[in-house]
Amino acid sequence: MHPIAHQLMTAQLHFLLRELSGETLQDHLKTEANAYCDLLEQISVRKLFSEEVIIGWIERNILGYEPTEALRQQAVMLVEMGFNNPSHQQMPMRQLINRQIYDFMVERLVSRPALRSDVIHAVLGSPIYHRLLSDVLFHAIKDYLLTENPLSRNVPGMSSLLKVGKGMMGKLGNLEQTVEATLKHYLQANVRSTADFSEALVNKTLNDDQLRAFANQLWPHLEAYELGQASRHLEIEGLSYMAMVFWNQVRQTDFMKQQVAYLVQGWYAHAGDQTAMDVLLGLGITRKQIVREVVAVGSPLVTAWVESGYFERRIKENLEAFFTSPETTALLESLST
Secondary structure, eight states: OOHHHHHHHHHHHHHHHHHTSHHHHHHHHHHHHHHHHHHHTTSBHHHHSOHHHHHHHHIIIIITOOOOHHHHHHHHHHHHHHHTOGGGTTOBGGGTSOHHHHHHHHHHHHTOHHHHHHHHHHHHTSHHHHHHHHHHHHHHHHHHHHSOOHHHHHSTTHHHHHHHHHHHHHHHSOHHHHHHHHHHHHHHHHHHHHHHHHHHHHHHHSOHHHHHHHHHHHHHHHHHOBHHHHHTTOOHHHHHHHHHHHHHHHTTSHHHHHHHHHHHHHHHHHHTTSBHHHHHHHTTOOHHHHHHHHHHHHHHHHHHHHHTTHHHHHHHHHHHHHHTSHHHHHHHHHHHO
16 A cells, blocks of 8 residues: 555544444434435435335335244243333223224214114125024023913913913823924024124114214223233233234235335336425424434444444555545545655
């Protein structure tokens, strides 16, 4: 290396390390952050990052990433630590959700009668509910017919008549099997109309006023409910495993890839030609916040790099490449003559 080149490199190295230390570092970070914000005010999102770049990044780093068992275990550990925090065990829910927020949530739900009707129809119109309804009606009617009940006891002669009827039916065959077969046939043929009636009844009963009244009755219990009680009903380990299995299956589907591309392209059609800073401002992120966070996060990070010797090694290696290049050597030799 040319002697002058060595002197220049050493001086520049010391200058840069001094700039990246103490209060000078914070001033330097503020200057760079403001300069970058100036760029963000001039360049559009599309020019900064194209749609293809964003889609590719999501496909590689989100859809293409398979969560490891170690990641799942760490997530479980952190969630369980949060739920089992001793200082939160007796914290009532009202400290997280006040009555104003609760009422707002209730009104949002109440104001969607179409959604409520669809949910009721999905539940009460399902084959599972039909089987449940059929079984409940079957056992209720069978027990009523084959056992003495308040009606038979209060109507003179009814109890004796039932006994006689049971005896006659017993001679003809098993009474219970006969009644069971008849009831099942009837219920299978008519359960749909019964389900429709119950759906109409539920829709009529669960009107806006009834839902508000139910919410008002629930609030005193909810506001006093302690977080520790809620955590005892959550099985974090099993939920995390189920979530990981689900994600590993969904992320590889063509559906997810198409959704990502569709959503990114749709967002770019809406905001891609805006400046990057306008987009950030729309999200509530200002220049002042950006500069503040660059200084807050950058100061300890750069300080650690300087104190560990990392910055000095990296700067020196790059400066050596410049000062030992043939062009720099020829320039310095020409200036020396």
